[in-house]
Amino acid sequence: MRLPDVYDYCVIGGGIVGVATAHRILDRHPGASLLLVEKAAALATHQTGHNSGVIHSGIYYEPGSLKARLCRAGAKQTREFAAAQGIPFRVCGKLLVATDSAEHARMLALYERSITNGVEVELLDAAELTRREPRVTGVGALFVPSTGIIDYTRVTTALADTVRAAGGEIVLGAEITAIDENSDGVTVSGPAGRWRAARLVVCGGLQADRLARLAGVRPDLRIVPFRGEYYQLPPERADLVRTLIYPIPDPELPFLGVHLSPTIDGELTVGPNAVLGLAREGYRKGSVNLRDAREILGFRGFHRVAAANVRTGLREMRNSIFRRGYLAECRRYCPELTVADLLPREAGIRAQAVRADGTLVHDFLIERTPRSVHVLNAPSPAATSALPIAAHIAAQLDD
Structure with a gap:
């Protein structure tokens, strides 16, 4: 098969957010040509493959933030995708345990935030906590029944299968060392090759700031591991x-x-x-x-x-x-x-x-250029939120 001279879309990054973005783009644009390039020899080798595998509920996050909105949607979409693909998951629930009076006060504030965020939560006293988990002690707890567990590497692999089935190409072992954007498109290149696309998405994770600078984006931040x-x-x-x-x-x-x-x-x-x-x-x-x-x-x-x-x-x-x-x-x-x-x-x-002023970026952070979208901050719960983050990016590409 002859490869296109110019792809419709290129995605840099083979973690769950990058692969989910490729999946959503092809779902939105059937028949489009798409290339995903990943530096490592396999997908999901970094943050995606090194987390605790929790399907988060969205209880913690600032009301109205991208995290609060996309995490709730992501939990539902993750379970639906896993069920459709035969990927095991379990909705086991989560207990947030207060061990002293100061934590109990924070627990009550978190309970109010959960209501604002539309997350189902039960407020438990110490006796009910002990009844549910006899080996756990505390002065009270919040029980979040919708929290679950899953293997996000398996989710990423299944998403990659849908990308390939839709005609997308995935190239592994391809570090990108140069990005050149102009009014006609974006060229990405490195030791493994050189590719051109009309639109680019960069989901660089631990390398997000460096890849942004390669593209001429100068965010006032740096990734600190x-x-x-x-x-x-x-x-x-x-x-x-x-x-x-x-x-x-x-x-x-x-x-x-x-x-x-x-x-x-x-x-x-x-x-x-x-x-x-x-x-x-x-x-x-x-x-x-x-x-x-x-x-x-x-x-x-x-x-x-x-x-x-x-x-x-x-x-x-x-x-x-x-x-x-x-x-x-x-x-x-x-x-x-x-x-x-x-x-x-x-x-x-x-x-x-x-x-640069020492502020930690708490929310997901996405920036745009005329022909590219850069995901600059996607910590937890990005794995849970990957599918709606991807839909958000795909919509921005069409805007």
């Missing part, structure tokens, strides 16, 4: 809880805290914490990429984030080094856990956009 370190409980402890167990989040922090997460494969994980990563794609503890480290440590926005979160940063680093500190975070709501229960598991890395 945060390692999320997980542990896995022994197989005989996998039935410790039936539901997802989360702490009450601190609204001043962008991370949800250490939680117990059953997986769709029958395991039970603990995590993640959040420590600065010195390599955007280095999953081993102690990984350092000199370019990444130099950019982070030379970025004034990072200095401001670090100065504003000294105590939190030191605590997370301590807990990363010493398992007993990490364990203490878990024992606040599950006191029977021991150090022996914390078995090693591969870490994940969150791509967190940080502005």
Whole structure:
């Protein structure tokens, strides 16, 4: 088959958001020519393949934000897509556990936000919490029945199958090192080849800011990687809880805290914490990429984030080094856990956009040029929200 000289669409990025975007574009424009290029040798190798596999409900997010709106829609669409494709998932529900009076006050505020966001939530007292999860303790909890678990790598693979079935092409092992946009189209190129398209979508994840700069977009932000370190409980402890167990989040922090997460494969994980990563794609503890480290440590926005979160940063680093500190975070709501229960598991890395003034970008962030759309910030719950994010991008391409 002869490849087109100019594709109708090109998508950079083979995580779940990029592949879902290709899927939505071809669903919206049957017969269009589309190319998806991914730097890695496989799809879903970074954030998509290194998360806890939760189908989020949308309880946490600022009312009216893209996260609040797209997460609710995404949970429904993820379940529907999985059911149609025969991908296992389970709606097990989630308990957000308050362990003291300060957390209880935040829990009540979160309950009010859930009502605003249209998320079904039950308010539980300590006795009802213990009845539902005898090994979990707290002064109260919120139960979110719609939260589920799934394998997002399998979802991405199934989405890629629909892209190929619709005539789309997927090229792996193709790093993009140059992007040239003009009034006629966009040319992307790298060591693996050179391609031209009428429209471009960049879903670069951990490389989003760099790819944007290649295209001439100058966002006032930089991606700062945060390692999320997980542990896995022994197989005989996998039935410790039936539901997802989360702490009450601190609204001043962008991370949800250490939680117990059953997986769709029958395991039970603990995590993640959040420590600065010195390599955007280095999953081993102690990984350092000199370019990444130099950019982070030379970025004034990072200095401001670090100065504003000294105590939190030191605590997370301590807990990363010493398992007993990490364990203490878990024992606040599950006191029977021991150090022996914390078995090693591969870490994940969150791509967190940080502005030059030190502001963390909390919402999804998407910017446009005349012929391209750039996804600049898509942390959790981007996997849950991938299908409606993709529809949002596809609509922007037609605008």
